[in-house]
Amino acid sequence: MNRTLTLSDLLAHPQNGGLRIITGEPGISLPEAFVESAEDRLPWNNLGDLAVLTIAPPSDAWQQDALIRRVRDRGFGALALLDADRFGVGTRVLAGRLGLALLHVDRPMELAQAWWQLREGRDSLMLSYVRKAARSFEYRAEGVSDMIGHLAANLGHGIALVSREGVLAQSGGILSAGLLSEIDFAPWLDTARSAHGCVASVRVDSAGRSGLRLAVFGQGFGEVQLGALAMAAEVMMPAVAARILIDEVAEVNDASVSAGLLGDFLEKRSAPDLDLERRMLDRGWGIGGYHLGFRMVGRTRIDALQLLRELKRYLSGLSADWQAVTLGEGIAGWLNFPAPLRQNDLEAQVAALKAMHVEVRRSFNIATGIGTPDSGPTGLAETINGASEAARIATQRSATGWFVRMDALGIEQLLLSWTENDTFVPAARSLLAPLRESNAELVPTLGSYLDHESSISATAAALGLHRNTVAARVSRIQELLGLDLSDAETRLALRLACRAVAG
Structure with missing residues (x-):
């Protein structure tokens, strides 16, 4: 391979020896790199190459100036050496005036190896990434997010699991919305670069979820590095896809257990069941204090588990403890508070739930009901059942945006809600x-x-x-x-x- 590198290519390499710019621009070309112990061992050339010195520079300012002049006189365009950040202001100004990029490096030989990988050893760079990815799988991962964290830490770059709707999990950096928009979701492998950065991605071959991609992203990647990262992403993808499947099986099992537990609790709400309540507490559910129940049901057939995933994204942004589980053809949940809500605070929480309803309706044809605030385990059952009744009414209320709040129902609505069952009790x-x-x-x-x-x-x-x-x-x-x-x-x-x- 014969390609001129730029300083930005080296800066983007995760193992560049701790390279930092003291003076100079990241876009300068570095056709070749020479590693020597002293500047008098460097060859004479006029190509603007990179000189890497393995010894520390002199401490006196006049000697530092002399070093800068001698390296530039030999035709080099950049100088990387130990302790370059100790160079005085005058020496830095001189380097800038002479057109010599002055670079600090902690490990000169590692920098030389990075240059070689980018310039001549694409396969070596790709294999290096693959080995790092393989080491990541030696660590136990609690879930796909944890696995992505291990991969990002070992590769030294940002890694994200993405869909067209947004970032599902990421580590090692923040994948901007602008860079996400550059990803082409159609091909198997894709690379892109823009003002937002660089990204290499591969389609995730998952039977459970479609439209996902595993992306490696960062700033300043050269063509060689971006290509190597694309191949590394392809190698990492099967393990990530397998982890997604494991997580989905666990998620389905957990949703089934949660739904069964909540269903049993709602059926026995009039007779306290200490064993049921203990099992709910073991799952981290807040059943003491004060509650505000909510219920979302599909107006047409929906995937309740997918709806739950979507809801959790919004619920995590609320200022209250919350719980949500799949129940029947929808979701049942509640907000939990340590003390009774003042009216203004209650209105704010209801407004937040309504905003969530509006957002979720962009993807799911749902109706939402909000129960009446109540307290304790018995009150929890009451507010959830009230929310269920409100949701049933909401399925017929286009005028309210398919959103009904139980404690806002009047006499006429109470009559309409009567269906000869005990869901009328909260109202x-x-x-x-x-x-x-x-x-x-x-x-x-x-x-x-x-x-x-x-x-x-x-x-x-x-x-x-x-x-x-x-x-x-x-x-x-x-x-x-x-x-x-x-x-x-x-x-x-x-x-x-x-x-x-x-x-």
Whole structure:
């Protein structure tokens, strides 16, 4: 191979001996490299080559100036040597005026080897990358992200697992959106360079997930290095694909266990089950404190596991602890808080969940429901079931963007949500909460009053109370609820709510 290298090519090599520019531009050409112990051993030439000296420079400024002049007089365009960062300002200015790039290097022989690999030994460079990648697999990886971290650390370059939608995992650097856009997802191997950097990528041959690529990226790669990295990426890809498959199997198993556990918990919410709660705690689920449940269901057939992956990206950016699992044809989850939320904080959390819903709907045809805030293990079941009911209503509510919040439902919506099952309970509890908080006797009084066709006398007889007591309670109920009990639909809704709570 006969190709002129540039200084930037050497700077991009992961094993360049600790090369740093003191003066000069990274774009200068370095046709050849010569390694000697002293400048008088360097040949005479006019090609602007790289001179690498293995001894430290003199300490006196006039001697440093003399060294710079002698190397430049021999026709070299760049000088790399130990302790070049000790050169004084005057010497650096002189080097710049003479057109000599002054470079510091910690390990001169390693720099020479890097130059040779880039200039003459492409196969050697590629094999070097492959050996480093192979060493990465000696370390136990907890997942694909961990494996990519090992690869990046050993290769000395950024590595990312990407799709057209974005970066799924990366280490050793940040793959910019601009450089990601330069990747061609069609061919098996692809290399690209732009103002954003350089990248070599290979299609990931995964049966579980399509459209993925393994990319190695950085700045200033020459053609030789970029080509070697592309081949190294091809060698690394099967191990990464296998790790993805292992992770997917584990993810499916974990999702199945989580769904079963949550399903059992929701079924037994009225009777505390300490074993269930212990298993939930073992999985790191927050079941104490205060909760806000949410539920996403598909309006058409969806991949619930893929939806869960997408949700986790957004949930990780929230300011609350969270949990989400696949459940039926969708996702059930909750936010967990150590203390009750103030109204403003609650509104902010609901707004964040709605923003997540809007973003996810770009890829999934879903409806989302938000439950009523509640506390403790029993409250967790209530808020999730309330969210499930709200989600069911949301599937028919295009006017609200397929998003419904249970505690924002009015009387009419409560009637529409009644389906003769206990998912109505959270909404009923929320509606009757002012009565329960004021006086424990008000809810049964209201239920009896409505069951007896709004008759004060009949209610008093049924409850064994004086009619004046019942009349006072009914007046208090209307005041607390702010509802007109003479309205037929209002009475029906309240009667259903009382029965749901009593049940």
